[in-house]
Amino acid sequence: MNFLKKKAKQQKGFSLVEMIMYVGVVAVVFVVVVNMTLSVASIWNNARVKRNIITQGGSALERILYELRLANSVDAAGSVFGVSPGTVKVNTIVSPDDATPTTREFFADASALKLRENGTDTFLITDVTITNLIFYRIENADTSEAVRVVLTIEDGNRTSKQTQTFYGAAVLRGSY
Numbered sequence: 001m002n003f004l005k006k007k008a009k010q011q012k013g014f015s016l017v018e019m020i021m022y023v024g025v026v027a028v029v030f031v032v033v034v035n036m037t038l039s040v041a042s043i044w045n046n047a048r049v050k051r052n053i054i055t056q057g058g059s060a061l062e063r064i065l066y067e068l069r070l071a072n073s074v075d076a077a078g079s080v081f082g083v084s085p086g087t088v089k090v091n092t093i094v095s096p097d098d099a100t101p102t103t104r105e106f107f108a109d110a111s112a113l114k115l116r117e118n119g120t121d122t123f124l125i126t127d128v129t130i131t132n133l134i135f136y137r138i139e140n141a142d143t144s145e146a147v148r149v150v151l152t153i154e155d156g157n158r159t160s161k162q163t164q165t166f167y168g169a170a171v172l173r174g175s176y
Contacts, residue, residue, distance in 0.1 A: 042160070049156040053128060053164045057153045060113050060124045061166045067092065067104050067115075068147050068170035074137060075103065084108075086135040088147055090172070108133040113151075128155040131163065138169070146171045 014022075071090035078089035085108035094100045105116040106124075113125040113133065132152035139145055148169040156162050 045156075046160045046162070049160050049162050050164075053153050053155045053162060056125050056128045056155075057151060057164055057166045061149060061151055061168050063115070063124055064088075064106050064149055064151075065168045065170040067106070068149075069173055070096065071104075071172045073172065074145060074147060076137070078103075078105065079135065079137070081135050081137045084132045084134050085130070086133050088135040088149075090147075106135075125153070128153045132165070144171055 068088070068090060071092040073091045075089040075091055078087070080087040087105060087107040089103060089105040091101065091103055094102050102117060107114055107116070108130045109121075111129045111131075112123055113130050115122045115124055130151070131154045132150065134150040136148040136150075137145070138148060146169055149167070151166045151168075152163060153166070154161065154163045
C-alpha cells in the first residue's frame, strides 16, 4: 500500500510527450487564427480600395457629365480629343438658375482630375490615380453635339492594387 502512495506522489506534472502534444495543438490553433486574421484583413483592404475607386470615379464622372449636359458648346480649340490625358473645354452657364456665361475645363494633371473655372483649379479626384482620361467629341449631321468620356482610375498598394474604367456620354444642352 505504501508503494502505491509513493508512486502516486511521484507522478505529479506532465510528461515530455504530453507537453509536446499540448504545444503542437496550441501552435496549430495559433497558425489557423493568424491565417484567418490575415485573410480577413486582406479582404477588408481589397474592399476598401474598390469602394474608394467606385466612389471617387463615380462622383467625378457624374460631375463631368452634369457639366457637359449643362454646356452650350465645346471649345474645340481648347480641347484635346482622342488621346490621354485628354482635355475638354466647354462654353456653359454658371448654373441652371444663373444664365451667366462661363467656361469650364476638365483635365488630368499629375494623376489628379481637375476642373478649371474662371482660372481657378478645383480637384475632383485626389485620393486615387488617374491612369487614363479620354474625351471623344461626337457630332451629328444635324446640330446636336455630344462628348463621350473614358476615365480609368487606379488605387491601392502593391498587395491590393485595383483598376476600374468608367464610361459615360452626354449630349450638350445647347446643341439640340
